[in-house]
Amino acid sequence: MKSIEKLEKYLKEHELRHTLERTSMLEYIIQLDNHFSINTLMNDFATTHHISKMSVYRNLELFLKAGIVVMHPFPGDEIIYELMERAETHSHRICTLCGAVKEFHDAKATKLLRSHRFKGFTMKSNHIYIYGICSKCRDK
Amino acid sequence: MKSIEKLEKYLKEHELRHTLERTSMLEYIIQLDNHFSINTLMNDFATTHHISKMSVYRNLELFLKAGIVVMHPFPGDEIIYELMERAETHSHRICTLCGAVKEFHDAKATKLLRSHRFKGFTMKSNHIYIYGICSKCRDK
DNA sequence: TTTGTTGCAAAACGTTTGCAGCCTC
DNA sequence: GAGGCTGCAAACGTTTTGCAACAAA
Numbered sequence: 510m511k512s513i514e515k516l517e518k519y520l521k522e523h524e525l526r527h528t529l530e531r532t533s534m535l536e537y538i539i540q541l542d543n544h545f546s547i548n549t550l551m552n553d554f555a556t557t558h559h560i561s562k563m564s565v566y567r568n569l570e571l572f573l574k575a576g577i578v579v580m581h582p583f584p585g586d587e588i589i590y591e592l593m594e595r596a597e598t599h600s601h602r603i604c605t606l607c608g609a610v611k612e613f614h615d616a617k618a619t620k621l622l623r624s625h626r627f628k629g630f631t632m633k634s635n636h637i638y639i640y641g642i643c644s645k646c647r648d649k
Numbered sequence: 650m651k652s653i654e655k656l657e658k659y660l661k662e663h664e665l666r667h668t669l670e671r672t673s674m675l676e677y678i679i680q681l682d683n684h685f686s687i688n689t690l691m692n693d694f695a696t697t698h699h700i701s702k703m704s705v706y707r708n709l710e711l712f713l714k715a716g717i718v719v720m721h722p723f724p725g726d727e728i729i730y731e732l733m734e735r736a737e738t739h740s741h742r743i744c745t746l747c748g749a750v751k752e753f754h755d756a757k758a759t760k761l762l763r764s765h766r767f768k769g770f771t772m773k774s775n776h777i778y779i780y781g782i783c784s785k786c787r788d789k
Numbered sequence: 790t791t792t793g794t795t796g797c798a799a800a801a802c803g804t805t806t807g808c809a810g811c812c813t814c
Numbered sequence: 815g816a817g818g819c820t821g822c823a824a825a826c827g828t829t830t831t832g833c834a835a836c837a838a839a
Contacts, residue, residue: 526813526818547803561821566804573724576745576780580722584713586829588728593780602770605716611770618761622777625755629784630742637762638776640716640733644769666793666838687828701796706829726804 512539512577512594519575530560534568538578538592544610546587576633584608597634604643652679652717652734659715670700674708678718678732684750686727716773724748737774744783 510518516535520527537554538545550565569590572578579596581589585608599612600619615637622635650658656675660667677694678685690705709730712718719736721729725748739752740759755777762775 528819530820564820574745579780580724582720582722584720602767604770605714605773615765618758621758621761622779625779627742630744630781631787632742632779632781633745634780636778636780638778639762639765639772640719640774640776641770641772647771668794704795
């Protein structure tokens with residue numbers, strides 16, 4: 510499902526309101542087309558759009574609950590997020606030493622995961638992370 | 650590889666030192682045999698062992714780099730960690746609405762992921778996360 | 790003896806809280 | 815209209831920084 514539709518569905522189901530701030534924040538994240546952090550939203554988005562830092566915090570929370578945005582377990586001082594819709598198109602491999610992250614595709618594993626059926630759980634999305642050491646760090 | 654061996658290998662390779670604090674912190678995490686947060690370490694570990702909060706922060710960082718501990722992308726106000734060795738034995742499914750996390754096994758997918766070979770990247774570990782809605786939240 | 794490590798305390802910083810006013814619905 | 819939502823500012827609490835003393839190798 511598209512991110513915008515997800516937002517509309519979530520707001521409707523939870524009797525929450527459609528605001529300009531929510532829309533503009535989601536649109537910003539969509540056009541970013543990349544990983545981002547709170548800093549990205551505070552420095553690049555909040556300063557150039559009509560929205561307060563508080564609404565950024567609160568609406569990021571909402572996007573996470575609605576499954577529109579995912580958090581990534583990447584090393585480093587910042588928590589990294591990504592649009593769920595975008596994150597679903599690839600997996601991540603991470604160097605624990607330097608924190609470098611690469612995206613890669615794995616059609617087989619993704620397909621296998623999608624076929625899962627859980628009792629008492631509606632699957633929406635699945636994500637794969639591979640940890641290891643990149644060649645740069647290995648050569649040191 | 651066992652966590653203790655990982656620590657020794659990492660310290661040796663990086664010419665770092667073997668200290669009582671590092672050992673006791675790792676032993677604490679091993680015997681915990683569960684997810685944990687900074688709070689767990691600060692309140693339950695640091696107060697009952699000879700170690701300062703600063704060393705907890707700094708050594709958690711070290712454990713992450715050494716691939717001894719992993720961070721999880723779970724919703725909520727706390728960042729959740731787990732011993733890598735323990736996390737490798739299961740996958741996680743997460744309810745985005747209430748934040749509930751369940752561990753589950755998926756031998757097939759895990760095996761498939763282990764068979765990956767990357768150019769310029771030495772894989773150490775792989776992790777699967779499934780997002781969705783649990784039955785409790787669905788029924789509301 | 791060298792140099793990484795620890796622990797302390799102060800400082801800095803990001804995040805939360807409470808509330809008044811605004812805007813959806 | 816009712817109640818969610820925003821934005822402000824103050825309060826809060828965690829994390830970082832700098833440094834001196836200590837300890838591993």
